[in-house]
Amino acid sequence: MGGVLATVLICDDEPALRELIRVSLNGRFSFAEAHDGVECLDMARKLHPDIVVLDMMMPRLNGLEVLSEIRGDERLAETPVIVLTAQPASRDEAMRGGASRVMLKPFTPDEISAAVEEVLAATG
Secondary structure (H helix, E strand, O other): OOOOOEEEEEEOOOHHHHHHHHHHOOOOEEEEEEOOHHHHHHHHHHHOOOEEEEEOOOOOOOHHHHHHHHHHOOOOOOOOEEEEEOOOOHHHHHHHOOOOEEEEOOOOHHHHHHHHHHHHHHHO
16 A cells, blocks of 8 residues: 555444544554444545445444445445444344444454454455
8 A cells, every 4th residue: 555544434323432443443544433324425435435344233324224325336335344233133134235244342452453454455
């Protein structure tokens, strides 16, 4: 990437979780944050992030709805998306919807960091 930091769009309605993800990845990426699904889509369409970290349960549009919109947008369709969920039953649904990876909450800073690095390496 030649000195240019990859952009991570963090979409979660919980500020503490957005901060945990940002701190976990600190120094290696640039960040944008959204607090609900509608804002996430708006930001994704404007910024074309390198990866999206997307919570399943959010106001206005949930994670599956956002994922569907991203996969249906030709400019964003190839963008890797890591879906975060507290519901193990949601994992299969998110994978069928096109998630690059699904992570169960709670996760550690090392786990989210490794997942972002691995997904970006696989798509880069």
